[in-house]
Amino acid sequence: MNKIKNIFKKMIKNKKLFVLSLISLILAVGVCSAFVLFHFVPEASYRVKTFVSGILNCTVRLDKIQADKYDTKTIVVEEFINDPKVTFDQSMMLINAEHPLADDFEAKTGEYRDSGVYMNCCLFDAYASLSLDISERFDTKLYIKSAYRTYEQQLEEIESSSDLAAPIGSSEHQAGLALDVYVPYHAGYAFVQSKAGQYTASDGWKHGFIIRYQYYNVEQTKIAYEPWHIRYVGFPHAEIITKKQLSLEKYIDSLEVGSFYTFGDYIITRQAPLEGTLLLPVDYIGAVISPDNCGNYIVTLKIQT
Numbered sequence: 548m549n550k551i552k553n554i555f556k557k558m559i560k561n562k563k564l565f566v567l568s569l570i571s572l573i574l575a576v577g578v579c580s581a582f583v584l585f586h587f588v589p590e591a592s593y594r595v596k597t598f599v600s601g602i603l604n605c606t607v608r609l610d611k612i613q614a615d616k617y618d619t620k621t622i623v624v625e626e627f628i629n630d631p632k633v634t635f636d637q638s639m640m641l642i643n644a645e646h647p648l649a650d651d652f653e654a655k656t657g658e659y660r661d662s663g664v665y666m667n668c669c670l671f672d673a674y675a676s677l678s679l680d681i682s683e684r685f686d687t688k689l690y691i692k693s694a695y696r697t698y699e700q701q702l703e704e705i706e707s708s709s710d711l712a713a714p715i716g717s718s719e720h721q722a723g724l725a726l727d728v729y730v731p732y733h734a735g736y737a738f739v740q741s742k743a744g745q746y747t748a749s750d751g752w753k754h755g756f757i758i759r760y761q762y763y764n765v766e767q768t769k770i771a772y773e774p775w776h777i778r779y780v781g782f783p784h785a786e787i788i789t790k791k792q793l794s795l796e797k798y799i800d801s802l803e804v805g806s807f808y809t810f811g812d813y814i815i816t817r818q819a820p821l822e823g824t825l826l827l828p829v830d831y832i833g834a835v836i837s838p839d840n841c842g843n844y845i846v847t848l849k850i851q852t
């Protein structure tokens with residue numbers, strides 16, 4: 548005991564040694580705490596990475612442009628249907644308690660690869676590429692727990708898990724645009740504790756998906772964190788939403804009606820159809836038109852750069 552007291556006395560006398568010992572002690576405690584945190588709380592590493600990527604991606608932004616920067620013309624939406632370069636889908640619909648689906652809404656769904664799973668047709672290729680990516684990277688299979696739900700199925704979901712299921716009409720599952728996914732041993736909340744779950748959250752945008760109800764957007768979505776609920780929004784929206792850590796609510800709200808934006812090879816415009824017409828640039832190599840469920844269309848044009 549006296550020996551330890553003597554060591555402390557010597558250390559206090561020798562200020563330099565004391566400061567060095569204190570720094571070493573703080574570092575050792577820090578390293579041990581980080582090890583314990585990352586080892587026993589796998590999600591912690593995901594949250595740290597998300598925090599860092601939020602800082603690294605702070606320069607990602609949509610550039611608002613003047614419509615006259617491009618040759619534009621007024622296009623009748625109905626006539627667009629015959630243009631082979633144009634895809635009409637429902638990918639950019641905002642569905643929540645404030646913007647429920649209309650009573651006469653019809654989801655454009657189909658069966659995914661004879662699996663018995665029904666989802667919105669615009670997810671077919673995106674889900675196929677995401678699940679292939681996951682299986683190649685992590686040697687595991689991505690499974691779907693819940694995809695498209697009919698009115699009756701959503702009602703059943705509410706009755707069986709009233710805390711989590713959205714009210715009738717305000718669930719993205721009723722449009723077939725969301726999937727509840729999992730990998731073996733990591734279902735539900737545990738999905739984010741798996742490497743596949745963390746990759747889906749950080750890189751799912753490469754396949755057009757976002758984690759719709761993120762832990763950092765609960766105030767905007769009014770829905771608790773659901774790491775398993777992936778939502779298809781397509782390109783380049785998924786990339787912008789993920790990198791800028793936005794909710795779909797905030798992102799769609801940031802697109803002013805009537806304005807044009809650029810992001811990489813894309814032009815994005817949100818427009819209220821004027822007598823069934825939209826004002827669009829004429830030079831594009833592909834276009835996706837989706838209603839936003841707020842009375843407007845969101846048009847995403849791929850351009851040659």
Ligand SMILES: [Zn+2]
Binds near residue numbers: 693720725726775777
């Ligand atoms: Zn879900």
